[in-house]
Amino acid sequence: MREGAAHPRYSLRPCKELDVDVVLSQVFTGISIGSVLLLAALGLMLTFGQMGVINMAHGEFMMAGAYTAYMVQRGFPDEISLLVSIPIGFVVGGLMGLLLEAVVIRWMYHRPLDTLLVTFGVGLVLQQLARDIFGAPAKQVRSPSWLHGQVDVFGYQWPISRLFITAMAILAVVGVAATMRYTSLGRRIRATVQNRDLAETVGISTRAADRATFFIGSGLAGVAGVLVTLVGSTGPNLGQSYIIDVFLVVVAGGIGQIKGTVIAAFGLGIIDSFLSHATSGSVAKALIFVLIVLFLQARPEGLFAVRTRSLV
């Protein structure tokens, strides 16, 4: 007899929580939550990994993306406005990132912790700006009709809009990974991350690499913002509601690690959905935190850490 299986402490209660149906549906919900987290975390991972800079205004860049979708909808028919919003959201987020980098962050590369507080201040100002421009009540962005309805996946009715977000998240990961792996820009960014001084010595403009990273990373936040309009309403607090979860994804995944970020985002999403199902949402949140602290006990540098010879 195998240890554990028949032991009363380990015996599994025959209740609905263990139903295969429920398990699968929780996995799907988790993937859906994870996709949103992944889109937002991907950009953060880039900017965080590039310079060790924590951009607390990243959530507000998402918010800007969501409001971009709202504005674009006024000029375009619903059927295409979402598709138009995605590139515009990317540019809006990216330009905000460039501006932030040029005005504030470039002066503070040697003080990464202080950057966190400064960008938090920027986030506060952006939130209040949104409140003054668009008003405090949330705005509704209409989703195009081709995203309405459900499709059948393994016998489950699944909203097309959720699948679309997952598809876009995967697309974004592939896009970022390919850019980093195969383009000259990606090589320059990687070189700067790995050894800033050496990269400069071989003639790479690390300043340009920093700016490019910030543009792409913040642009991804804008895209994430456009896409979250499909699953939630658009308000001044949109960024705030995501930022801590997104940071936890980056922390758990390991700095600058695409692989780690993907696994952490989906992992966190799935754990979240299971815990929310088994307990109440509020207990789930607290449990997730405990899990992450325990996880960091095992792997203090996240899932995948870059090996360096440095002491710290």
Added chain:
Amino acid sequence: MKTIKLAPATWGTIGGIALLAVLLFAVAPAALDAFRLGQLAKYLCWAIAAVGIGLAWGRGGMLVLGQGLYFGLGAYAMAFHLKLEQAGPDGVPDFMKLYAGGVMPAWWEPFRSGAFTIAVIAIVPALVAGIIGYAVLKRRVKGAYFAILSQALAAAFAILLIGQIKSTGGSNGLNNFTTFFGYNLYLPENKVMIYQITAAVLIVALVIVAVLYRSRYGELLVAARDAEERVRFLGHDPANIKLVAYVVAAFLAGLGGAMFVPVVGIITPSNVDALASIALLAGVALGGRAALFGPVVGAIAIGYAQSALSENFPGSWSYFQGALFIIVILLLPGGLASLFARMRRTPAHTQVQLKQEEVPA
């Protein structure tokens, strides 16, 4: 007779604390009306927590973004007691009749005892900080990772408070207290007494931290902040050094939270969530995070500015607070204290660590 010789800087510290005590106990009650004195008492609660943040962040280099957790533990313990005091012996707090059908959870029962409540306020925040700090610091989690985890802590705590509406009052929090250890909260002389207790707690907090700063431990803490590896090579464990600062900071935050409840008369999750926690840092940064008096001055100034701006220009506070973070941290990382320090030579440990450890890449 043996005379005690103290360095001039020590006399400065003692004089500063004495001056603050005179201002708080003699000048402020005479100069301010009852309403303003109550407001000042509220700022002092934040200042108590800020003194701890100065220790952990300014001297210890730990960016503590989740002190709301410890502030909240102290505050809710006090609020539990005050609610039970109001309900009377064997009574059930009013909000539980509303949300929980008049059923009180068993773990509320011990809070009927004032002594138990005070013990919880003194022990639980420090204990929780000890456990979390040990787990996190021993694994050398630091820098940005530490900051984010501490922030997630406060966020999770607030969500938990909102979710457990039957025992915490949910997002409305706990309010409508009538007595404070038998003293009627509506009587003006009792309000002054609560103000005086708060001021006394702040003075005690300052003395504790001043003694720590002057001790060998205080030097080690600064050393662990500025050159952690060297401290480790010298045979000390930086994790233990930082843990002490983190626990003391949590203890002080708990005291500030406990006094906040009788002073303000309400405690809600929005007083202790991630946003409230990071707001506590604004005062510390403004006053000077590594200076002894910086956090106190900063917290009082920020509290005053928030009240004044919110009264006169609603909505402008967010801009002001945001701008404050940007301008102070970017241009004046040592806070107002560094302006004074520039006028006279100050020892290096009161200065802010400017070169921070970068994330290993």
